Amino acid sequence: MPIQVTCPKCLKRFQVSDKFAGKTGPCPNCKSQLKVPDKSEEVTIHVPDDGAPKDRTGKSVLKPIKRKETDVTKKGLLITGGAILAAIAVAVGMRLTGGLPLAGLILGAIAIAPPLVWAGYSFVHDSELEPYVGPELRNRVLICSVLFAALWLLYAFIPSYLFDLEAPSEMSYLVFGIIFSVMLVIGAFISVAAFELEFASGLAHAGLYLIATILLGVIAGVTFAGVIPV
Template structure:
């Protein structure tokens, strides 16, 4: 059986036949005279024992736990797309009919589109290192997060009248609108973090998807969210 030899000068590692055990010879790399160790002097490194039960061959009898994969299902994708298409269709219908939609209609649209957007967003930003939420637990968290997202629009509805003394939120400038939306976005990110245990950047992206979608729906519906006038 070959003997492992390491040259102390050039640190070259090589193997020699066990018949040269205890003899001296030149290193094949630097020609330095080195002594081949005796067979009993070899250092053998064994793999650490993990303490797990083993079979007769020394192999562990424990099987690794496989992480459950939760890809976007076809059913969930169809439901999400269907809900979004339905809400967009309502928004287009409101735009065609003319006039400004009643606030109750806008609130219903914000609530209706929240769950599918929350579900779809979670599927894309979930932490791959953690076991994902599934089943009823996922459904409950989606509903809670969706309702809280929609409730954040109350900030847009009431803050302008209290802080800026405006009769309607649409009278505020784009600057103030941007500030309020930024506050809503940050609060929404914290909602996502608390609901789905996401990292803050992922929570920000998760909430951003909802607010961007609802702003686009409002624009499609013909709602004026802000004005260029200061």
């Protein structure tokens, strides 16, 4: 069996027959004299045993675990896109018929939440972690959707209570910005708790929903702030 030899001078690696074990000879590359190690000095590196059951050839009989992905599918895109288009159509219809009341805005926020929450999670989840799929994903999406929609209760009641307003739309743009920021931060914590996201990803997840609902409200003719009371 050949012996692996490394020249200490030029670091050239080569093999020699085991009959030269322990003998001295020239390096085929730099011609310097070197000693061929004995067989007892040869180091053999063994592959560590993984403890898995093996067949007659020594190969593992266990199949590797395939990673589940929750990337955006064609069906999911169609459902999400259809829901958004339907929401836009309803918003346009409401605008043409005189605007959307606050109750309608809240109902719309609830209806549009599940597809936006699902689509948002598909984009912001950590690809290094095993994603939620199936019933577990559905349940988390529904819980997160309800809590996201409930954020609009902060807009609907807190400013009116604190500043004695007749309607939330009478708040200033500064107050609306503060309320929106509070809603965004709370929404981020909801996303983190529901989907185990990083906080930055939670902000993006909640922001997608809040901005989408605001845009739909604007399309429907909702004025969120800046109305001067008569």
